[in-house]
Amino acid sequence: KVKFEKISPADFFYRNRDIAGFSNPSRSLYMSIREMVENSLDAAEIGKIPPSIIVELREIERVKGDVCIYRLKVEDNGIGVSAEHIPKAFATVFYGSKYGYKQYRGTFGLGGTMAFLYGQITTNKPATVISSTGGDKVHKFVLMIDIMKNEPRIFEHKVLKNENGWKGTSIEFYLEGDYTNSKAKIIDYFKHTAIANPHASIMFIDPRGRLYYYPRATKKVPEPPVESLPHPVGVDVETMSRLLATSKERTMLSFMVNSFQRVGEKSAKEVLKLAGIPGNKNPKKLKHDEVTALVNAIKKYGKFRAPDPSSISPIGEDLLEVGIRNMLNPEFLHVVQRPPSSYSGFPFMVEVGLAYGGDIPPSETIKLYRFANKIPLLYDERADVVWKVVNERIDWSTYKVPRTAPLAIITHICSPKIPYKTVGKEAVADRPEIERELLAAIREAARALKLYLSKIEKRTMAVKR
Amino acid sequence: KVKFEKISPADFFYRNRDIAGFSNPSRSLYMSIREMVENSLDAAEIGKIPPSIIVELREIERVKGDVCIYRLKVEDNGIGVSAEHIPKAFATVFYGSKYGYKQYRGTFGLGGTMAFLYGQITTNKPATVISSTGGDKVHKFVLMIDIMKNEPRIFEHKVLKNENGWKGTSIEFYLEGDYTNSKAKIIDYFKHTAIANPHASIMFIDPRGRLYYYPRATKKVPEPPVESLPHPVGVDVETMSRLLATSKERTMLSFMVNSFQRVGEKSAKEVLKLAGIPGNKNPKKLKHDEVTALVNAIKKYGKFRAPDPSSISPIGEDLLEVGIRNMLNPEFLHVVQRPPSSYSGFPFMVEVGLAYGGDIPPSETIKLYRFANKIPLLYDERADVVWKVVNERIDWSTYKVPRTAPLAIITHICSPKIPYKTVGKEAVADRPEIERELLAAIREAARALKLYLSKIEKRTMAVKR
Ligand SMILES: Nc1ncnc2c1ncn2[C@@H]1O[C@H](COP(=O)(O)OP(=O)(O)OP(=O)(O)O)[C@@H](O)[C@H]1O
Numbered sequence A, B: 001k002v003k004f005e006k007i008s009p010a011d012f013f014y015r016n017r018d019i020a021g022f023s024n025p026s027r028s029l030y031m032s033i034r035e036m037v038e039n040s041l042d043a044a045e046i047g048k049i050p051p052s053i054i055v056e057l058r059e060i061e062r063v064k065g066d067v068c069i070y071r072l073k074v075e076d077n078g079i080g081v082s083a084e085h086i087p088k089a090f091a092t093v094f095y096g097s098k099y100g101y102k103q104y105r106g107t108f109g110l111g112g113t114m115a116f117l118y119g120q121i122t123t124n125k126p127a128t129v130i131s132s133t134g135g136d137k138v139h140k141f142v143l144m145i146d147i148m149k150n151e152p153r154i155f156e157h158k159v160l161k162n163e164n165g166w167k168g169t170s171i172e173f174y175l176e177g178d179y180t181n182s183k184a185k186i187i188d189y190f191k192h193t194a195i196a197n198p199h200a201s202i203m204f205i206d207p208r209g210r211l212y213y214y215p216r217a218t219k220k221v222p223e224p225p226v227e228s229l230p231h232p233v234g235v236d237v238e239t240m241s242r243l244l245a246t247s248k249e250r251t252m253l254s255f256m257v258n259s260f261q262r263v264g265e266k267s268a269k270e271v272l273k274l275a276g277i278p279g280n281k282n283p284k285k286l287k288h289d290e291v292t293a294l295v296n297a298i299k300k301y302g303k304f305r306a307p308d309p310s311s312i313s314p315i316g317e318d319l320l321e322v323g324i325r326n327m328l329n330p331e332f333l334h335v336v337q338r339p340p341s342s343y344s345g346f347p348f349m350v351e352v353g354l355a356y357g358g359d360i361p362p363s364e365t366i367k368l369y370r371f372a373n374k375i376p377l378l379y380d381e382r383a384d385v386v387w388k389v390v391n392e393r394i395d396w397s398t399y400k401v402p403r404t405a406p407l408a409i410i411t412h413i414c415s416p417k418i419p420y421k422t423v424g425k426e427a428v429a430d431r432p433e434i435e436r437e438l439l440a441a442i443r444e445a446a447r448a449l450k451l452y453l454s455k456i457e458k459r460t461m462a463v464k465r
C-alpha cells in the first residue's frame, strides 16, 4: 500500500525540471544556451585565456506553433575537459570541478548535464562533446544520460590526432525550444554578458541566419581568483568533522592555523582555550562533544579578521563604467565598488552603477540590470535582494528623482558562494550582509545623482530667469 | 589543477541549503516544523484517519542574540513507518513514498531528511524516530545522516512491545533556531493549516510554555485521492521508454490502452497509425526512433479527454467558506471551485475565496492567503503566480474596489504535481493553464463583489437622500 522508492539526482531533476529553470520551451532554450556559455567562460578564465565562444542555433524542424527542434552548437577555446572526465562531466548530476572555495560561474555541478537531459527527453537524440586539453589527442564522445542511474551511456568514443594543437571544447546537442519567444532574453543575455566580461569575444548565429557579434573590448584577462581555505566563521560541525578527518596535522593548534584562513597562533590558542581542548591534542582523537564545543567556541570568539578577498574576481569600476556607457549612453553615471565584506564566512563584493538620462527611457519603474559572478540574471527580478533594496529600502524622492524618471541601476555581486534562491541561478537571497552592502553602494550613487539633479535644476531655473 | 568531484544529494543540499529554504535560523525553524507537520498530515490522510498532531518546541540553550538551540518534538496518529524504511525515510535524500501520480503534500522525498540534516549540522545531536504501523511492535531509532554518503548512521535500534496498539510516529530532534523572529510565521502556519485541513486537530506548545490549540472543525476526513495512470499529454521519451521497459503488455495496442488514462482502443489505434507503429508489435521490440515517433504522434493527436481528477483532493467550497469566515469574519465572501483542468498531462483544480470588509483591515495592497495541496505558502509571495494574477492581470477599479480597501483573496491549487518554483515549496510557477484558471476564478468572485459594492453604494446614496 505504501511503496518506497529511491530516485537518482538525475531522476529528481527530470521530474522537477521547473526547479532547475527548464519550465517551458522558450525558457529551456535560454537556460541551455546560458549553461553552455557560462561553462565556456569558466573554462577560459581558469586558463587565463581571453574567451572566444561561438554559439550556433539552427532550426531542424517545426513541432507545433512556435515550438521547434533546434540543434545547438557551442565551441570555446577554454582549457578543455580530459577524456576520463568528459562522460561524467556532461552526463552525471552533481559531478563537477567547481566545488572549491573560489569564484566561478558554475557552482552546482549540474548545469551542463541538465541542458543535455532536457535535450534528450525532448528529442531522444544523443549529445556530442569534442574536447582537447592541448595535448596531441582530441577526444570525441557521443553520449546520452541514463537518468534512472545518473550515469553516462557512451554510444561512441573516438580518439583523433590533434593536428593543429587545438585546445578547447565543442558541444553539439538537439533540444525542443521556442526561439520566437525566447529571442529577446537570449540577445539580452549575450549583450549583458559582454558588459560583465569585456575580455570575451562572443559570436551567436541564430536560427534565422543572423550573426550577432560581440567583439572583445580588451585583451586583458582579469586576474583569476585564487582558491582559499575556509574562514572559521560559519563553519558548522559537518565541515569541521570533515576537516578533522582529512587533516594531516598532528596537533589541534597546527590544525587550526593550517585548516582555516585568518587564524594565527594567537586566535587558535584563544579558541581552543574557549573550547576546553588542549593545543597538542591529535585532531583524529577529538570526540563528538569536543567537535561541538570547538564549533561553539568559534561562534563565541568573534575576533577573526574578515575573509581574504583573493577568492573573488570583480568586474572593476573602469570596465563596468565603459560597459554601461556603451549599453545605455547615459547623461549621468556613477559607479561604486564597495570594499570586500563577508557573510557566513564567505567573502563577497558589491559593485553598482547608477545611470540616468541619455538613452534610458523615462519610466515609473527603475530598470534593473543584475549580475552575480559575472552572470546576467534576467528572470525572477521580484524575488531578488536587489529589487527589495531598490524598491522597498530606498525612498527615491529624497534624492530628487521624479516619479517618472530615466533611471537604471546595474548591480554585480561576486563571491566564491552566491546564495542563489534557486538552482536556476536567477535571484539572489536577501542575506542581511549582502542587503547592507547593496544599500550602502546604491545610496552613495544616489547621493551623487542628487547633486547632479540639483545642478540641472539650478541651471534650468537660471535659464528661465 | 582541475579537480573533479562527485557529491551526494545530501552533500548538495548541505552546501546549498538556501535552495531548500533553510537559509537562516528563523526560517530554518519554520521549515523544520512545516516539513514535520506536512509529513504527519499526509500519514493520517493516507489511512483516512482524522489527524491529531502535537508539536512541542522547547528552548534548550541560548546561543547568541535571539538564536537558541531548541528541541522539536512532533507526534502524530498517522499510519506510521515500517522499521525497514525508517532509517532511509529520514536520513536519505530522494527517498520517499510519495513519488506516485497522486496528490500529497510531500513530493520530493527530502523534506524530513533536510530538517534532520539542518538540526544535525547546527547541534551535532542525533534524531530519534519512534513509530508503529499498528502491529505488536514499536520501533525506536536514534540516527544521524552520513551526509557525504547520503545514508543513515544508526546509533540505536530498540524494538518495544506495542502495549496499547498505538499507531503513528513520534519524532524528536534538536536544531538551532530563532523563535522570536519566526513566531509570527509559525503561528500563521498553524492557523492557515487549520483552515485548509478542518478535519485535523493540531496542538502547539511553544518555548514560552504557551499552548496553541486548533481543534478539529469536523471529524469527516476528505475522500483520499486515488493513484492514476499517467495521462498521454506531456509524456516525453524518457517516461515512454520506462513505461515500455516495465510493461507486461504483449502488443502496442494493449500497451497504449493499459499504460495511460483516457486512452481507449479508438484513440490508441489512431495514435499508433500516426506514429507508423503496428498495433500488434511487441512493446519490448520498439526501436529508438519508433519511441520518438510515438511521443510525437501523441503530441500531434490532441484529441484526448482531459485528465481524470480522481487523483486530486480539493478542500471544498463549504469547508473553505467556514474556514475563511472563522479567520477573517468578512462582511462579504464569495467562494469559487473551478472544474478540474490540466497542465502538461497533470490534472489540477483551483479554489478561490474573495473576502471583503468585516475584520479585514483596509490596505493599499490586497492580502493574499495562498495554499497548494492544502499547504499554506507564507514566503516568496511576489514570485507566485497568484501575486501575478491578482496584481498584474486584474484591474480592481473596474470592480468598484477603491485604492485602499479591506480585501483578501484566498487561493488553493491542488494537483498530483504542483509546479513549485523552489524545493522549499513557497511559490507556484506561472504555468499558463494555472494562470488562466486562477484568473477565471478570481474574476467570477470579483464580479460578485462588484454587485455587492454597487448595492452598498446605492444604499448609502439612498440614506443620504
Ligand atoms: N566548455 C567546457 N570546458 C571545460 N570544462 C567544462 C566545459 N563545460 C563543462 N565543463 C566541466 O564539466 C563540469 C560540469 O559542468 P556543469 O555545468 O554540469 O556543472 P558546473 O559548471 O560545475 O556547475 P553549474 O551546475 O553551476 O553549472 C564543470 O565543472 C567543468 O569541469
Ligand SMILES: Nc1ncnc2c1ncn2[C@@H]1O[C@H](COP(=O)(O)OP(=O)(O)OP(=O)(O)O)[C@@H](O)[C@H]1O
Pocket (backbone or CB within 6 Å): B035, B039, B040, B043, B076, B078, B079, B080, B081, B089, B090, B095, B096, B097, B098, B105, B106, B107, B108, B109, B110, B111, B112, B113, B114, B168, B169
Ligand atoms: N510522520 C510520518 N508518518 C509516516 N510516514 C512518514 C512520516 N514522516 C515521513 N514519512 C515517510 O518518510 C518519507 C520521506 O519523508 P520526506 O519528508 O523526506 O519526503 P516526502 O514527504 O516524501 O517529500 P517532501 O520532500 O516533499 O516532503 C515520506 O515519503 C513518508 O513515506
Ligand SMILES: [Mg+2]
Pocket (backbone or CB within 6 Å): A035, A038, A039, A105, A106, A107, A110, A111, A112
Ligand atoms: Mg556549469
Ligand SMILES: [Mg+2]
Pocket (backbone or CB within 6 Å): B035, B038, B039, B105, B106, B107, B110, B111, B112
Ligand atoms: Mg515530507
